[in-house]
Amino acid sequence: MTPSDGPRRARVLAQYPDRWLVQPTGDGGSGPLLVPARGRLRDERTGPPVTGDWVDLDEAGAIAHIHDRAGTIVRRAAGSATTGQVLAANVDLALVVEPLPDPNVRRAERLVALAAAGGVAGALVLTKADRADDGDERAVTLARHLGVPDGVAVSAPSGEGVAILRTLLVPGETAVLLGPSGAGKSTLANALLGTDRQATSDVRAADDRGRHTTVTRELLTLPHGALLIDTPGIREIGVWDDGTAGFTDIDELAAGCRFADCAHDGEPGCAVAAGVDPGRLADWHKLRREQAWVDDRRAASRERERRGRSYSRLQREARKIKGGGA
Ligand SMILES: Nc1nc2c(ncn2[C@@H]2O[C@H](COP(=O)(O)OP(=O)(O)OP(=O)(O)O)[C@@H](O)[C@H]2O)c(=O)[nH]1
Numbered sequence: 001m002t003p004s005d006g007p008r009r010a011r012v013l014a015q016y017p018d019r020w021l022v023q024p025t026g027d028g029g030s031g032p033l034l035v036p037a038r039g040r041l042r043d044e045r046t047g048p049p050v051t052g053d054w055v056d057l058d059e060a061g062a063i064a065h066i067h068d069r070a071g072t073i074v075r076r077a078a079g080s081a082t083t084g085q086v087l088a089a090n091v092d093l094a095l096v097v098e099p100l101p102d103p104n105v106r107r108a109e110r111l112v113a114l115a116a117a118g119g120v121a122g123a124l125v126l127t128k129a130d131r132a133d134d135g136d137e138r139a140v141t142l143a144r145h146l147g148v149p150d151g152v153a154v155s156a157p158s159g160e161g162v163a164i165l166r167t168l169l170v171p172g173e174t175a176v177l178l179g180p181s182g183a184g185k186s187t188l189a190n191a192l193l194g195t196d197r198q199a200t201s202d203v204r205a206a207d208d209r210g211r212h213t214t215v216t217r218e219l220l221t222l223p224h225g226a227l228l229i230d231t232p233g234i235r236e237i238g239v240w241d242d243g244t245a246g247f248t249d250i251d252e253l254a255a256g257c258r259f260a261d262c263a264h265d266g267e268p269g270c271a272v273a274a275g276v277d278p279g280r281l282a283d284w285h286k287l288r289r290e291q292a293w294v295d296d297r298r299a300a301s302r303e304r305e306r307r308g309r310s311y312s313r314l315q316r317e318a319r320k321i322k323g324g325g326a
Pocket residue numbers: 127128129130131154155156157180181182183184185186187188199200201202203210211212213214215231232233234
């Protein structure tokens with residue numbers, strides 16, 4: 001405990017099974033600590049602490065409170081319709097990472113939407129620029145397609161683009177790297193750090209896929225004072241809330257459709273169909289359907305909970321009445 005009054009504030013740097021690496025703030029002079037969390041935090045709305053969280057430590061040094069989160073990356077937990085998983089908290093910028101020469105546009109769209117749903121701005125990073133000759137141009141074009149202001153092509157071997165990317169990372173603000181395994185997220189983190197801190201490994205020769213080298217989400221402090229979260233490659237990008245957030249081009253065009261309730265699904269006079277790339281519109285429909293399914297499952301689960309609660313209340317009351325009558 002610090003000599004000052006009140007709980008000690010800290011930022012979560014990394015999460016491990018049942019332990020969190022935290023950096024206490026203030027001039028207590030302490031380095032990072034590996035601490036447990038009070039069990040009740042698990043039952044709260046926030047779920048357990050995650051990388052990027054601001055927390056309070058109690059006298060025993062355990063995480064006792066999670067501060068309200070601003071800017072979150074939340075996906076649907078893998079294999080579940082009714083649980084959200086917060087991947088990172090208090091994030092200012094999502095760096096959506098795709099490798100050249102074949103960036104996956106659909107995947108990038110999903111990640112931009114996921115970030116936008118959590119109130120996080122996006123920027124596009126195309127890695128492995130040494131594997132294409134028009135990386136810069138493609139980064140700019142794809143960023144425009146995604147509706148994000150910045151698109152940068154970077155190459156780790158040559159260092160191309162790294163300085164430009166650094167200018168997007170504001171000292172004191174937190175960015176998160178999001179993208180598939182093998183895209184070069186950790187390699188990029190190392191380039192920005194100026195040291196080989198993060199483990200990396202080559203992609204499988206047969207199919208160019210990554211090996212899921214990074215296994216924890218980790219908050220790193222860059223030399224110029226910006227904060228960066230390196231993450232494991234995302235396998236499943238299931239939407240959780242507001243799945244089509246970030247498709248602002250579609251929202252804007254929709255105002256020009258002939259029918260006010262246009263579903264942008266082949267109706268005559270559809271301004272969206274006329275103005276948006278068909279692949280992007282197809283992805284939007286897919287995300288909408290997925291979100292509707294998730295909303296439905298979540299509503300059903302809430303309804304089950306509600307009925308369970310009123311059933312146990314009925315049972316309690318029935319017991320009381322019986323007890324009173326005896
Ligand atoms: N040619 C080329 N290869 C790169 C570049 N950046 C990364 N790589 C290679 O891509 C492979 C995967 O890089 P990682 O940094 O481990 O990828 P990652 O995105 O962190 O992957 P996970 O941790 O598994 O999610 C490594 O062999 C890197 O050397 C680049 O700019 N150019």
